[in-house]
Amino acid sequence: EIALTQSPATLSLSPGERATLSCRASQSVSNYLAWYQQKPGQPPRLLIYDASNRATGIPARFSGSGSGADFTLTISSLEPEDFAVYYCQQRSNWPPRVTFGGGTKVEIK
Amino acid sequence: EVQLVESGGGLVQPGRSLRVSCAASGFTFDDYAMHWVRQAPGKGLEWVSGISWNSGTIGYADSLKGRFTISRDNAKNSLYLQMNSLRTEDTALYYCAKALGSSWYDAFDIWGQGTMVTVSS
Numbered sequence: 001e002i003a004l005t006q007s008p009a010t011l012s013l014s015p016g017e018r019a020t021l022s023c024r025a026s027q028s029v030s031n032y033l034a035w036y037q038q039k040p041g042q043p044p045r046l047l048i049y050d051a052s053n054r055a056t057g058i059p060a061r062f063s064g065s066g067s068g069a070d071f072t073l074t075i076s077s078l079e080p081e082d083f084a085v086y087y088c089q090q091r092s093n094w095p096p097r098v099t100f101g102g103g104t105k106v107e108i109k
Numbered sequence: 110e111v112q113l114v115e116s117g118g119g120l121v122q123p124g125r126s127l128r129v130s131c132a133a134s135g136f137t138f139d140d141y142a143m144h145w146v147r148q149a150p151g152k153g154l155e156w157v158s159g160i161s162w163n164s165g166t167i168g169y170a171d172s173l174k175g176r177f178t179i180s181r182d183n184a185k186n187s188l189y190l191q192m193n194s195l196r197t198e199d200t201a202l203y204y205c206a207k208a209l210g211s212s213w214y215d216a217f218d219i220w221g222q223g224t225m226v227t228v229s230s
Contacts, residue, residue, distance in 0.1 A: 046209070046216055050216070089216070100146075
């Protein structure tokens with residue numbers, strides 16, 4: 001089973017700063033990598049799919065990059081509403097499995 | 110409006126069974142794969158199971174050890190999760206999620222609000 005490791009576990013930043021979140025897979029996942037944002041009391045929201053495609057309605061300050069086993073989510077300039085927990089996710093076609101990373105909490109410094 | 114509404118959660122004793130449901134609306138249900146994802150209190154996301162549009166491809170998390178069964182009824186626009194031999198560690202908020210496209214391995218673009226399952230004696 002493919003494991004996803006997210007780092008750092010917590011990122012303390014100020015509004016306006018750049019956030020860089022990492023997700024590393026235990027083996028290549030091609031580009032079947034997605035990023036989600038979750039705020040307290042809410043379901044996750046899809047931000048990025050297939051490593052670098054922004055989902056509908058997601059602001060341009062969110063961008064995804066990477067391929068193979070190393071991926072990055074970048075928030076170019078943090079807005080107050082961006083402080084949340086972020087998860088990466090990979091999907092494999094066979095065997096059909098989905099894995100989430102442990103999450104990165106972006107908190108206000 | 111695209112919407113997923115879960116139901117059927119509650120308090121259940123260890124070893125018992127429970128079935129949770131997800132009612133879909135606002136989109137053509139049988140065009141998309143669907144998934145269940147759970148989140149224990151204060152913990153991260155854990156994928157539980159997924160099913161392709163025609164039930165031809167089904168996957169489960171290895172940790173479930175065959176206790177859960179996913180199914181769908183396209184005529185009723187509904188997704189189900191039958192949970193047997195429940196354990197205290199199955200206590201979680203269970204989310205229903207829609208795949209972005211028709212492929213089983215598409216990302217999840219729509220999520221419900223979840224239904225809480227508590228396993229306790």
